[in-house]
Each structure stands twice: as structure tokens, then as C-alpha cells.
Amino acid sequence: MDTAAALDRAAKLDADDPVAQVRDRFLLPEGVVYLDGNSLGALPAAVPEAVRDAVERQWGRDLITSWNANDWWDAPRRVGARVAQLVGAQPDELLVADSTSANLFKALVAAARLRPSRDTMVIEPGNFPADLYIAESVSELLGLRLVRVEPGSIGAVLDDDVAVVSFSQVDYRTGRAHDMAGITRAVHDMGGLAVWDLSHSAGALPVDLGGCDVDLAVGCTYKYLNGGPGSPAYVMVARRHQDAVRSPLTGWTGHARPFAMEETYEPAPGIDRMRNGTPSMLSLLALEAALTVFDGVSMNDVRAKSLSLTSFFLDLADEVLAPLGFEPVTPRAPDERGSQVSLRHPSAYGVVQALLARRVIGDYREPDLVRLGFAPLYVRHVDVVVAVSEMAAVVAAGEQDDPQYAVRTTVT
Ligand SMILES: Cc1ncc(COP(=O)(O)O)c(C=O)c1O
Structure with a gap:
């Protein structure tokens, strides 16, 4: 050279x-050439101050009043709306919560339950192990047949037994990007639902969940969204499904009236029903600050x-x-x-x-x-x-x- x-x-x-x-x-x-932002994004300059404020003022001084006074309770929705802009979703379609693995579990079960008369789930063989293992568990729990096929060959396995197809938009190993619009259309043509993992695409390329008519999606925020190690993940449910989806993780924060402390579960309206337990506030506030790097x-x-x-x-x-x-x-x-x-x-x-x-x-x-x-x-x-x-x-x-x-x- x-x-x-x-x-x-x-x-x-x-x-x-x-x-x-x-x-x-x-x-x-x-003096460092950092080529691993696809695994852990670099530290945005706005984060240290935001974390200091979260710890010293919000937690240290405002204590438990922060759930109201500093809008902690609504943070999963508020930060979700910012992530939604980056992935082509509506602000009320996306929630920041839990890990990618947990969200995928919720999304796959919720999607399969929307197609109760079908018995097949389709995944790609080389997907990230979290996606493979969660899909195995979901198929076992729900008694679904699990079919593995390369996304480009989806046509070969689609039929009217397929309830859910779940792929990653960009392959973690090869970096190959799949045709999210075309595959989702093919799945819909056969009456199934498409669940996409955006972990390796969000923040690195324009993602158009709405334009692609995606049903549900998940992704992590510690790669190209720079949220920090173990920052909370997100789950998207298209508006048209929100009244019908049922999350299998019926944690109390996803209840319609969490503070009524009722003895039986009733899902909250809209995307809030995908909430589970108490949000990881320090990580969530770090992520919120990190997302400002995308402003403008x-x-x-x-x-x-x-x-x-x-x-x-x-x-x-x-x-x-x-x-x-x-x-x-x-x-x-x-x-x-x-x-x-x-x-x-x-x-x-x-x-x-x-x-x-x-x-x-x-x-x-x-x-x-x-x-x-x-x-x-x-x-x-x-x-x-x-x-x-x-x-x-x-x-x-x-x-x-x-x-x-x-x-x-x-x-x-
Ligand atoms: C495609 C994909 N899904 C899921 C995950 C990880 O999920 P979790 O955030 O639950 O560890 C990764 C992590 O690299 C990933 O690449």
C-alpha cells in the first residue's frame, strides 16, 4: 500500500x-483506533454529567420523589420516543426496557399469540445466540415447530402454518443486511407476523420500521446507540397490534393501574403493556444523554x-x-x-x-x-x-x- x-x-x-x-x-x-462500536459504542461527552446529575441530584437529593419530580416513571416511554425517531417508528410504539433477550422473549410470545391457529416459527440459523436460544425456548413453551432458514430463502418455507418469522436486520457475524421490507411483505402475504432484531442496524443506518410495515421489533442500545455497557434495550409494537398483544412477562409496571396494587393483572393500554419491572434508571438516563449525539x-x-x-x-x-x-x-x-x-x-x-x-x-x-x-x-x-x-x-x-x-x- x-x-x-x-x-x-x-x-x-x-x-x-x-x-x-x-x-x-x-x-x-x-491514539486508539476504535473499531468495536458495533459491540460497545464509545462514550458520548454528555453522559458523565448526566450520570452525575442522576446520582447526586436526582437520587441523592430528590430521593424517591424523582419518580414524579424528575419524570423517572415515564422515562421508558420518553427515551423510547427518541429511539423511535431513529428506527422509523411512531413515538408511542416503542419502549425502552429490559434486555434485548427479555424483549425478544416478550415479542415472540406476543406475536405467536396473535396467530393462535398457526404452529410454526421461522428463524435464521446463524443469528446471534440470544435470538436462537430465546426462539428455542418460546417454541418449546408454546409447542411451536421451529424452522431455520436463511432470510434470503424465506419463500421456500412460508406457508399458512407460519405464525412468526424472526430475523436480524444486519447479521452480527458477517455484517450482511437483509431486505426487511421485502421479507416482511412476503411474511404478511402469507398471513404471518414479522419480528426484527435491530441490534446491528439502529444508529448505523436509516431503519424504517413503519415504511416496512414491521409488526414487532427489538434491539439493544449499547452498540451504535452508545448507551453504555448493559444499557436497557427496546421493544416496538406497531400501533395496529397494541390493543391485542399480551406480554408473557406480566410485571407490575405493565399493569393498567400499577399503583392500585390490584391482585390480578390487567395490561396497560398501548406500548406500556410491554413494561415489566422497575426500570434501571441510572442506565436509562445515561442512554437518554447518549442519544443527544444524534440531534440534528x-x-x-x-x-x-x-x-x-x-x-x-x-x-x-x-x-x-x-x-x-x-x-x-x-x-x-x-x-x-x-x-x-x-x-x-x-x-x-x-x-x-x-x-x-x-x-x-x-x-x-x-x-x-x-x-x-x-x-x-x-x-x-x-x-x-x-x-x-x-x-x-x-x-x-x-x-x-x-x-x-x-x-x-x-x-x-
Ligand atoms: C442480534 C443480537 N441480539 C441480541 C443481543 C444481546 O442481547 P442482550 O442485550 O440481551 O445481551 C446481541 C448482542 O450482541 C445481538 O447482537
Whole structure:
């Protein structure tokens, strides 16, 4: 690689980047190239002060009055309305609560109950394990037949036994983006319901739940939404289903009159019926502050930046990394990818560890993938050049085979 020419090209692309200034809304460590925002988003500068205020003033001084005085009770709806804007839902269709896994459980059971005469649930074989395991449990509990099929081949299994189809919009491993509109239409044509996991798409590309007519959706907020480690997830139920859905997790905060303390459950109207237990207020307020990084930002600009980053990386990878044994598995067609690039390499784990020592942070996914996330709000084209040259340097020096990098950490 002609590094000087690549840096020159990167500088030009960064100068033309319409969302370049958004990087200043984050606190990023000096000298680190962070390519793991698809796993844990970087820290937005507004968060520390918001958390301090939540702890010292709201909790410390206002104590329990904060549920009313600081609107804690309505926070799942209020923050949900902000997330809704980013995923093309109506403000009253989305609630921030629980984990993605718990929300998926609620959404899958709720969706299957809307199609009681059907006995099949369809999922994709390579989805994130949480989605696979939750779907297994739901099918077992409800006595559903579980069919696994690649999203692109959904037509082969759709029939009028299918109650629910549940896929991820962007694949966590390969970064492949699926046709949410087309698949949802096909599912509806056969009378089924579509439940989507947006964990790897929300905040990285324009998501149009309303335009795609999606029935229910879930997603996490700690990746491209930058909510922080373990920040609460969200669940979306389209308005047309809200009066009919029944969540299987009938926690008291989803009751129609939670403070009446009645002895039997009656679901709250609207999206509030998807509430469960008491919200994690500190995390929720951190997330609310984190979402301000999107203020005034066009998701079309974010998508353009994301595709520019991933295309630039793929071009350099062809030239520099392919001869060193790296094979991109992320689709080349822009419409078919999210905001990450994954590359197969026989020593992928060692490569990721050696890169970490060189202050380039990506991650490893089984069985042989180096996974690099290009979070468009703060990753620059110059970071792409650094990442490619460090990857090349690692392999040229054989660092990936150093025994110290063979030891598996708990979290990979
Ligand atoms: C597609 C997908 N679903 C779910 C999860 C995780 O769910 P939870 O937030 O419950 O850990 C992840 C985490 O990376 C994911 O990638």
C-alpha cells in the first residue's frame, strides 16, 4: 500500500464528511483506533454529567420523589420516543426496557399469540445466540415447530402454518443486511407476523420500521446507540397490534393501574403493556444523554459515511490484506451490508489480540473472523488506513502466532 497516498485520500474523504463534527460529541482515548462500536459504542461527552446529575441530584437529593419530580416513571416511554425517531417508528410504539433477550422473549410470545391457529416459527440459523436460544425456548413453551432458514430463502418455507418469522436486520457475524421490507411483505402475504432484531442496524443506518410495515421489533442500545455497557434495550409494537398483544412477562409496571396494587393483572393500554419491572434508571438516563449525539444528524448522511468507510476499507483490504490471507465475508454490494466488515483469517483470534496491543480495537467471532465495526459517528477514514496498515504489520511480523495471543479471554 502506498500509505502516503492512502492517507491523502482519507484526508480528502474526512474533509468532505458531513457528519465529521459529530466525533467531537464523544470522549475518545488518544491514539486508539476504535473499531468495536458495533459491540460497545464509545462514550458520548454528555453522559458523565448526566450520570452525575442522576446520582447526586436526582437520587441523592430528590430521593424517591424523582419518580414524579424528575419524570423517572415515564422515562421508558420518553427515551423510547427518541429511539423511535431513529428506527422509523411512531413515538408511542416503542419502549425502552429490559434486555434485548427479555424483549425478544416478550415479542415472540406476543406475536405467536396473535396467530393462535398457526404452529410454526421461522428463524435464521446463524443469528446471534440470544435470538436462537430465546426462539428455542418460546417454541418449546408454546409447542411451536421451529424452522431455520436463511432470510434470503424465506419463500421456500412460508406457508399458512407460519405464525412468526424472526430475523436480524444486519447479521452480527458477517455484517450482511437483509431486505426487511421485502421479507416482511412476503411474511404478511402469507398471513404471518414479522419480528426484527435491530441490534446491528439502529444508529448505523436509516431503519424504517413503519415504511416496512414491521409488526414487532427489538434491539439493544449499547452498540451504535452508545448507551453504555448493559444499557436497557427496546421493544416496538406497531400501533395496529397494541390493543391485542399480551406480554408473557406480566410485571407490575405493565399493569393498567400499577399503583392500585390490584391482585390480578390487567395490561396497560398501548406500548406500556410491554413494561415489566422497575426500570434501571441510572442506565436509562445515561442512554437518554447518549442519544443527544444524534440531534440534528441526518441518518442518510450517517449511512453515506458508513458506506464510504466500509468501501474504503474493502478497497484497501483487497490490495493489502488479501495477499496476507484475509478474506472479507461482508457483502460487496452496499445495499447488502451494515456498518461492519468481517474478514476470515486462519489466525483471526491472534490477529485481534495483536491489533489490540497496537491500539487498534476490533473483535473476534467464531470460528475465524476478525470483525471490525465502523461506527459512522466517530470513526474516520484516516482510522481505516491505520487499521489496514497495522493489520498488515501484525501478519508481516507473524505476531498473530505469538503464544501470548493464543490465550482466550473470557469476553472475545
Ligand atoms: C442480534 C443480537 N441480539 C441480541 C443481543 C444481546 O442481547 P442482550 O442485550 O440481551 O445481551 C446481541 C448482542 O450482541 C445481538 O447482537
